[in-house]
Amino acid sequence: MKYGGYAGKLLRVNLSTETVEQQDTSDYLPEWYGGRAMAARIAWDEIPPGTSAFDPASPLIILTGPLTGTAAPFSGRTTVCGISAQGYPVEWYSRSSFGGHWGPELKHAGFDGLIVTGRAPYPVFLKIENGTCTIEDASQLWGMGIYGSQKKIMEQYGKQWRVFAIGPAGENLCRIAVAATETESASGQGGYGAVMGSKNLKAIAVHGTFPLKVANPERFAEVCRLVLKEAHGSHGWPHTAELDPVKVQLFGQRYQACTQGCAVKCYDARFYTTVPAVLQRGKTLSGQVDCIAGLFPGFKESFYNWDLGFEAGFEIGQIANDEGLNHWEILVGIVPWIRFLKQDGVLSSIDGMKIDLDNPEFWAFLLRGISRREGEFRSALSEGTVRASKILGLGEERLKQLFPAWGYAGHWDGHGDRINYVFFPYWIVTALQWAVDTRDPVSSAHGYGQNIMGWSRVCSPEHGLDWNTIRKVSARIYGTEACADPESGYSGKAFPAWWHGQRSVMKDSLTVGDQVFPRIYSNKTEDHFAVAGDMEGPSFERHMFTSLTGISWTDKELEHASERVIQLERALLVRNFNRSRADDESVIPYFEMKEQQTNPFIGNRVALDRTEFKKVMDEYYDLRGWSRKTGRPTAGTLQKFGLGKEAEDLGDLIVEED
Structure with a gap:
């Protein structure tokens, strides 16, 4: 292999013909440098118009990045791409990702990723070990949960194996099914667990011992040391996470890294070893609670104020994990x-059981019924909430308060998502990200709104930065203080959405943790701009990449390669799904509701101004080189990114110049 960091091979598995082939990863390098970037190239070449999520020919693309499986801090994630079963109003090309140790293990087994097509005639799993891949009978696993499936495979082959599996939800083609590894590292959004289920693919088990080459070992080690030294707390924020002494004593709470390369004590991720079961009396449960799973017990004095209590909430979370x-x-x-x-008097029971969100038995009934398609109402929910509303003819107006677009619930948008604290004008950038994506964009786009709020004294009163410092540091990245000024309104919001678009691709392609990168703000420098050795914070990922691989790109060259991915993804959406500005603008009504939080500089809750937002969209399209009228890349833009052939293929679907 010419470059460091890569295992050197891709697996191509056709489950219909039961054949396994290997391809050189170098066929896509360096232009399509890993993960999401490489997947975009594969998708354009191999997903024709008319392909649906459950079409046997539809490829399930699972790829690591060059940093996966190395000593790079906060690396180790795996990217999943393909036609999304969760997507609405159409199933279109999208992406997801997951952490844990599965991706690193795949790299050490000799593969940078795999592309799975076809449908097996019976349930199967893939067994990948040190340069080989075989298709194995999974009939004995079918019907089992994700935990049980992993345990069964590890009992047969050894505890050192890593398993990526689906549960009953994936088997039953539930559109909100995940595939997961370990206790809570899931490819959560997109419905790719159902895509695996449609292929009769129960699991992918990996084990490897191959080393990975490093192009410049001394420089790579130094860069990793400096990046690690600069690291702050959880989410890259200034505060330090702490354990709950009561939960440590009662439930064995401890810190848990959600991904192989995580290097800080996380605010979200916790592992518990001794939680008494409520539904399964006499049983002691163990497992991880990460991210939104902390909501299962409920939070009094909040929008999510059901009251299951910790033990029952933990158990329900584990049921959701196991069902997938x-x-x-x-x-x-x-x-x-x-x-x-229920509040509206429209619904009092579901499939014969009274709605009681304080009752764990109701939650178990609800979740198991969704994953197994039991009962009219729960079976409809298997299609996802948005489709369920249409099927049942219920709650469409309420739906609009929770779901911005594309079949996904709100996330860091200041409206439907009440758990994350963000106010106007910062959610303007989030609204732009939602507008031009195919899914909840925030899986790899926490870098703007979350970063600013987390570093402000609103969310970090003891260790955060004052607004003047945030404005000045932000201007070094975004070019103007208006991009981060709490009183700036719509001014300066297009550029951060554009810039973080590239960073999203970068994180999903290298791969590194979204919560930490890009590094912008710091409490370890005098001016609070992140710096480590000879590297500025936003360049950390590039320095790790170049010293590892030997691909001597500059910051601008890596950013250009990342934006090329966005251009090709958009071209694919235009060719296969007729994506246009009209689709992008469908998010506007959601944001025209008043926000949930209040900007203290304004003093009242703000709603989106449609006219002003459309002007920001114009600015964004200009930065991307897309037509303001159609929201599509121009032929000239595609040619600029070396996509002239793709521009020819699009023909009259795009214009030469806007």
């Missing part, structure tokens, strides 16, 4: 929607 269900959809979408319907 999307936590975000459940906690930010389904359950709030059901509660709205």
